Amino acid sequence: MSPNPDFRPLPPGSTIGIIGGGQLGRMAALAAARLGYLVHVYSPEKDGPASQVAAAATLAEYTDEAAIEDFARKVDVVTFEFENIPAESVRLMAAHVPVRPCWSVLEVAQDRIREKSFFNSIGVKTAPWREVSSLKELRTAVAEIGRPAVLKTARQGYDGKGQVKIVADTDLAEAWAALGAGLTAGGNGVLEGFINFRSEISVIVARGADGAWQAFDPVWNVHRDHILDTSTAPAPIPAALAGAAMDIAHRAAEELGVVGLLAVEMFVTDDGLLANEMAPRPHNSGHWTMDACVTDQFEQFVRAVCGLPLGSPERHSDAVMKNLIGNDAAQWLDILNDPCAKLHLYGKAEARPGRKMGHVNRITPRTGRP
Numbered sequence: 001m002s003p004n005p006d007f008r009p010l011p012p013g014s015t016i017g018i019i020g021g022g023q024l025g026r027m028a029a030l031a032a033a034r035l036g037y038l039v040h041v042y043s044p045e046k047d048g049p050a051s052q053v054a055a056a057a058t059l060a061e062y063t064d065e066a067a068i069e070d071f072a073r074k075v076d077v078v079t080f081e082f083e084n085i086p087a088e089s090v091r092l093m094a095a096h097v098p099v100r101p102c103w104s105v106l107e108v109a110q111d112r113i114r115e116k117s118f119f120n121s122i123g124v125k126t127a128p129w130r131e132v133s134s135l136k137e138l139r140t141a142v143a144e145i146g147r148p149a150v151l152k153t154a155r156q157g158y159d160g161k162g163q164v165k166i167v168a169d170t171d172l173a174e175a176w177a178a179l180g181a182g183l184t185a186g187g188n189g190v191l192e193g194f195i196n197f198r199s200e201i202s203v204i205v206a207r208g209a210d211g212a213w214q215a216f217d218p219v220w221n222v223h224r225d226h227i228l229d230t231s232t233a234p235a236p237i238p239a240a241l242a243g244a245a246m247d248i249a250h251r252a253a254e255e256l257g258v259v260g261l262l263a264v265e266m267f268v269t270d271d272g273l274l275a276n277e278m279a280p281r282p283h284n285s286g287h288w289t290m291d292a293c294v295t296d297q298f299e300q301f302v303r304a305v306c307g308l309p310l311g312s313p314e315r316h317s318d319a320v321m322k323n324l325i326g327n328d329a330a331q332w333l334d335i336l337n338d339p340c341a342k343l344h345l346y347g348k349a350e351a352r353p354g355r356k357m358g359h360v361n362r363i364t365p366r367t368g369r370p
């Protein structure tokens with residue numbers, strides 16, 4: 001029997017194709033370069049954070065089939081730092097080259113309804129939810145789930161975009177209209193019960209083509225203005241809960257057959273863990289691993305995608321990651337004055353409000369541990 005190509009490691013010197021040109025692609029490209037790989041970035045954005053550090057870049061829309069096909073012919077494997085790309089583009093690439101993770105994983109992660117159905121189907125709890133595709137269905141769903149609740153677009157939402165909170169006096173017609181543009185573009189909406197969580201945590205798991213897996217410690221995430229502000233590692237939660245969170249992420253990756261990374265965000269409630277959403281790629285809440293773990297999330301991502309053995313995710317330092325949003329990055333010199341602060345800037349020229357410009361990891365080495 002010929003060896004399964006999925007199990008054959010891609011040797012250094014090969015080219016990794018990355019779909020998406022943002023900071024996740026940039027940091028993945030830097031990790032890939034360290035291991036001797038070349039990266040070819042595909043993005044509609046000129047001179048984005050990833051293209052600046054990549055060996056090659058294609059500047060084209062995700063729907064440009066000719067450009068997609070040409071890109072696929074030039075690379076040895078394709079992966080994503082951004083998952084909202086059309087099915088047809090993924091199919092075209094998969095005809096030429098291994099695509100990791102595969103389309104069925106992206107398809108679930110692109111759509112909150114599929115995502116929640118998937119979690120529930122493997123016995124992972126979520127907030128109570130209903131699919132809503134009209135104002136009439138929204139009224140019924142609110143009557144069933146109760147207020148407060150959150151109405152979200154099923155697709156294309158991020159950093160709190162495409163979400164409306166429904167409180168006691170919210171007019172449902174107005175809430176529906178507020179999501180209108182997102183709904184027209186992306187299909188249905190989903191109504192979720194509002195969860196009075198104790199905290200938010202996330203786990204990132206890496207899974208190789210051979211099914212081997214490794215998970216990073218769960219982290220505690222705090223959001224500001226709907227954007228991740230800090231991730232604290234380790235999350236200050238009991239060991240049993242941390243183990244349960246890692247188990248959820250692992251089971252999800254296993255059931256989906258992820259090859260690469262899967263980040264799962266969860267709410268910690270009085271009744272245990274509820275899964276909120278997932279992303280099949282490196283994740284902002286994993287940036288702390290760059291300075292606090294034996295193998296960071298970007299190297300682990302490259303290893304998984306290239307069919308290499310996974311590295312140890314062990315945490316050698318505790319860490320607090322803070323995102324530098326908009327003008328926060330102007331503090332770069334103050335940050336560098338702290339000798340235990342590790343500064344990462346993404347090379348974005350313009351510091352718009354809400355734009356992720358970089359992050360800083362503040363590190364406490366775990367010296368003297370048993």
Ligand code: AMP
Nearest residue numbers: 127150158159160192193194195223277
């Ligand atoms: P999401 O885009 O689903 O990750 O939501 C962004 C943030 O909004 C989450 O990290 C939570 O802080 C908050 N959020 C989302 N859904 C809910 C919910 N059902 N109940 C309470 N807070 C929520």
